Amino acid sequence: MPFDIATPSAPELKTLFSSNVRIHDIPSYFHVNAYNHPDIPVMTSANPDEVKGVMWGLVPHSARSVGEALSTRKKTLNAAAETLFSAELFRNYAPHNRCLIFVNGFFEWRKGENGKTPYYIYSPDHKPFALGGVYASWDHPDWARPYGCSIITTEADRLMTEINNTKFRMPLVLPQDKWSQWLDTSQHPEQIMELMLPFEGLTAHPISSIISDREMDSNVPEVQQEIILPPDDWF
DNA sequence: CCAGACGTTGTT
DNA sequence: GTCTGG
DNA sequence: CCAGACGTTGTT
DNA sequence: GTCTGG
DSSP states (O other): OOOEEEEOOHHHHHTTSOTTSEEOOOOOEEEEEGGGOOEEEEEESSOTTEEEEEEESOOOTTOOSHHHHHHHHTTOSEEEGGGTTTSTTTTTTTTTOEEEEEESEEEEEEEETTEEEEEEEEOTTOOOEEEEEEEEEOOBTTBOOOEEEEEEEEEOOHHHHHHSTTTOEEEOEEOGGGHHHHHOTTSOHHHHHTTOOOOOOOEEEEBOGGGGOTTSOOOSGGGGOBOOOOGGGOO
């Protein structure tokens, strides 16, 4: 579901943490698509004292070739909350390899009478927020990106039900007071399952078609700019 | 973005 | 070569 | 048996 | 590693 996100810069990330959290230098994006497998800012349960770039697209530990890694990672961009602890590909990582993925917002399309309209969804305070994820590492002589992650999806909240009005899903958003619990590997699956709820409290506005125009670079600030829709198209 | 398909249908 | 599913 | 998948959900 | 479609 979230295949399109905006990610914070290192200075933006620093506003979320005390100075003893190390923020690595990570490229930031006004918009990036999952299928480009970008490095995105991640805090892992193994290293909750740093935020580093991790490839979007989990490669399981058991991958046996680069070809298998390439074909698997594009199917592990998302992981459904409901089956996180049972799905073959994720169940080995769900208990101990959870992570937080920091975004400025994400993009989703609303189906209307006159086609689909893209929306930018973000925190009303315009600060970065955290998505729940799962990660794995894979070592191979011909592979330079040891860590890959998946963004967890869950049921849509009220706002996302209006926007993602065909799938009714949204990324798992974890409020700051749940971050340490999410990264705590001593938590039981049931306790973690209880955290994977729809999140109320984001806001959204419609945006132009820059995001879907092949001729344009969508990694520009304007991709997030609000446009005014004809009244009938709003919800 | 990019790996994989792209097609039809009686053979072994 | 081009399309398309992920 | 064993090669290939193992997943999620698209607007480019 | 484990499951499954053929």
